[in-house]
Amino acid sequence: MFDTKIAFVVRNDLAVWQRLNVVAFLATGITSAAPEIMGETYIDAKGHHYGNISRQPMLIFEADLAALQRTHRKGLERELTLIPYVHAMFSTGHDADNRAVFLAEDPENMNLVGIGLFGPKKAVDKVIKGLSLHQG
Known part of the structure; x- marks a missing residue:
């Protein structure tokens, strides 16, 4: 059906509002990095125009x-589009501070709370293999 795949992995020890917040931010990153995934504008029967959404499904997984x-490392190895969100970003108030706290993370040991992945379907499937769909 689609030769690409979009997946989000969110940490399983977060509050529900944090999980939703992380996935929302990660989704904006994926759509920015891969604008080709966007569908057409929605129009209702009265002719009202609405925004467009992704033309393909986005799956959400949970993990510790x-x-x-591990997902981050595998995604880098397979050169997927990765959108990471680290715990320190919960304490910031805007994008510049988010980038600053992200830059301060140890690249080999990030305190990840979520990650968005986009790329060829087979590669994404290999990276998320063994993860469970989010049960929230």
């Missing part, structure tokens, strides 16, 4: 920190 870090 170790599995998120």
Whole structure:
């Protein structure tokens, strides 16, 4: 059906509002990095125009920190589009501060709370293999 895949992995020890917040931010990153995934504008029967959404499904998985870090490493190895979100970003108030706390993270041991992945379907499937769909 689609030769690309979009997946989000969110940490399983977060509050529900944090999980939703992380996935929302990651989704904006994926759509920015891969604008070709966007569908057409929606129009209702009265002619009202609405925004467009992704033309393909987005799957959400959950994992602990170790599995998120493993997913991150595998995603880098396969050169997927990765959108990471680290715990320190919860304490910031805007994009510049988000980038600053992200830059301060140890690249080999990030305190990830979520990661978005986009790329060829087979490659994404190999990176997320063994993860469970989010049960929230």
